[in-house]
Amino acid sequence: MYRLMVTGRFAAAHNLRNFNGRCEALHGHNWKVEVVVQGNQLDRADLLMDFGELKKLMNQAMDRLDHCHLNEITPFDQVNPSSEQIAKYLFETIGQGLPEHVSMYSVSAWESDDSRATYLGD
Numbered sequence: 001m002y003r004l005m006v007t008g009r010f011a012a013a014h015n016l017r018n019f020n021g022r023c024e025a026l027h028g029h030n031w032k033v034e035v036v037v038q039g040n041q042l043d044r045a046d047l048l049m050d051f052g053e054l055k056k057l058m059n060q061a062m063d064r065l066d067h068c069h070l071n072e073i074t075p076f077d078q079v080n081p082s083s084e085q086i087a088k089y090l091f092e093t094i095g096q097g098l099p100e101h102v103s104m105y106s107v108s109a110w111e112s113d114d115s116r117a118t119y120l121g122d
């Protein structure tokens with residue numbers, strides 16, 4: 001089994017509904033995102049998949065969030081734009097574009113240097 005990881009960043013505003021604290025007010029973060037995929041089968045170049053292709057999928061998914069007020073964008077108009085839900089959204093969106101022999105392992109969303117949430121699938 002092989003695992004690949006790529007990282008990226010996006011900046012966005014959010015507010016957490018029902019939080020009962022200062023994060024209920026509009027504020028922003030520079031999220032760092034870590035995407036891990038896995039699979040057994042290497043191609044003719046001995047790659048599970050090209051890091052560049054994986055980064056492209058990650059960047060496409062993050063572009064939709066970058067410099068936005070997340071609460072105004074689907075699905076975060078329905079579920080809170082917590083780091084947990086952001087990780088889940090990116091996991092599902094990036095997963096749709098992977099080649100058949102590669103699957104998602106995890107997505108982590110770092111809200112700050114000290115705090116991250118990781119989604120591993122259901």
Ligand SMILES: Nc1nc2c(c(=O)[nH]1)N=C([C@H](O)[C@H](O)COP(=O)(O)OP(=O)(O)OP(=O)(O)O)CN2
Nearest residue numbers: 016022023027029081082083084111112114115117
């Ligand atoms: N499990 C989660 N907990 C929290 C999340 C989250 O997404 N998942 N998000 C937040 C807020 O986004 C908030 O902005 C975080 O701010 P805060 O807790 O104040 O942390 P800071 O790093 O900004 O400040 P410190 O006071 O230095 O911790 C809250 N919790």
Ligand SMILES: [Zn+2]
Nearest residue numbers: 014023027029
């Ligand atoms: Zn926040």
